[in-house]
Amino acid sequence: MTNVSTRLGAGAAVAALLPLLAACGGGDGDPSGDAADGGGTPGVVTLVTHDSFAVSDEVLAEFEASSGLTVEQVAPGDAGTLVNQLVLTKDAPLGDVVFGVDNTYATRAVDAGVLEPYxxxxxxxxxxxxxxxxxxxTLTPVDVGDVCLNLDDGWFAEHDVAPPTTLEDLTKPEYADLTVVTNPATSSPGLAFLLATVGAFGTDGWEDYWADLRDNGLKVSESWEDAYYVDFSGAGEGGQRPIALSYATSPAFTVSEDGGSSTTSAMLDTCFRQVEYAGVLAGAENPDGAQQLVDFLVSEAFQADVPGQMYMYPADPDVELPAAWQEFAPLADDPFQVPPADVDTHRDEWIEQWTATVIG
Known part of the structure; x- marks a missing residue:
């Protein structure tokens, strides 16, 4: 995304090596570089991540200067594609460090042995x-965010319709043809929301809930970007649906010029908490540099950069958040949960069942 988040649906599963920052700090990929000045390991450390990884130039430059490392990036796609690629390339890893494995796929990565304990x-x-x-x-928490439905508050006021507050509300006739979500087979927010419904309705009830949503005019988009910017009326891009799957932080980026109000809000009783992790890849060419990069991702400098760059909450609760977040982007008090072991056991099965129920 450009101004709310870049939690995109799965992109092409072809890894392209791209420099995150050209010639920052002292590292230039040459083992004979200025490591002595920076006090770190010389050379390149390759970060394998999702499409939405972002860090301020100056924050990354400080790390590169102090470590003597140059950070390069491989971005195979969304979280699901990322883990799939890690498993497929286990014997010839794409890089040294991974960031962006989330709690919907983390156990798969660990069980597949693609990570070195650290x-x-x-x-x-x-x-x-x-x-x-x-x-x-094995995995180190880096950031946290709640995936939940967002509302275009202006649309509901203009049409004199009371906004929904619960998952059950979305199946009522007055909300027919108003909701857009993303496909859990191609989008990590989509999978997170599927898990929210499993947590809410149980293994015996979630399919019936989705059937009711389908019958009430649900629209499914392949990526967050399509759902939010193409279909959501609250994005200001001409969308027609006032209920869209996004993040609890999204309303902090639709605030008025004076900062006193937001045109959107999050349904905090529909959320699933997403945690993103970093880890050292087994078989890394630069394991020492990999460990330094993981340390950097939980450092005060990087953690303070997370809200403005990736629109997620830093895992460190002591980091000061943007002023608008306290009012417009609070985390849910009681998000839905599904044990990681259950996710690992049933993920593919649930996605197949969802596809059969919703897509047909």
Whole structure:
């Protein structure tokens, strides 16, 4: 995304090596570079990530200067595509570090053996708590966000329709043809929302809920970008649907010029909490540099950069957030949850069942 988030649907599964920043700091990929001045390991460290990874130039430059490393990026696509590529290239890894494996796919990455055990030694216990036991010691939490439905508040006021507040509301006749979501087979927010409905209605009830949504005029887009910018009326791009799947942080980016109000709001009773992790890839060519990069991703400098660059909450709860977030982008008090082991066991099955129910 350009101004709310770039949590895109799955892109092409072809990895393209792209420099994140040309000739920043002291590292230029030459082992004979200025590592002695920077005090770090010389050379290149390759970050494998999703399409939406972003960091301020100056923050990255400081890391490169102090470490003597040059960071390069491989971006295969969305979180699902990312993990698929990691598994497919396990014997010839695409890089040294991965960022963007989230809690809907994390156990698959760990079980496939694509990661080398590592976590920063001084990791804040509050940050470490975002990694359940099956991930602890292998994946390091970096950021957190709630995937939930967003409302175009102006549309509901203009049409004199009370806005929905619950998942069940969306199946009522007054909300027919108003909702757009993303496909869980091609979009990580789509999968997160599917899991929200599993958490809400249980394994015996979620399919019936989606059938009711389908019958009430649900639209499915392949990517977040399409759902938000093409279909959502609240994005200001001519969309026709006032209910769209996005993030709880999205309303902080539709605020008025004076900062006193937002034209959109999040349905905080529809959320699934997404956690994104970083880890060292097994077989990394530069394991020392990989560990330094993971340390950087949970450093104060990078964590403070997360809200403005990736529109997610930093995993570090002590980082100061943008002023608008407290009012317009709060996290849900009680997001829906599904145990990671259940996600790992049933993910493909649930996606197939969802496809059969909703798409046909």
């Amino acid at each position: 976590q920063p030694a001084d990791l804040d216990p509050q940050v470490a708590a975002y990694a359940p036991d099956e991930l602890a010691g």
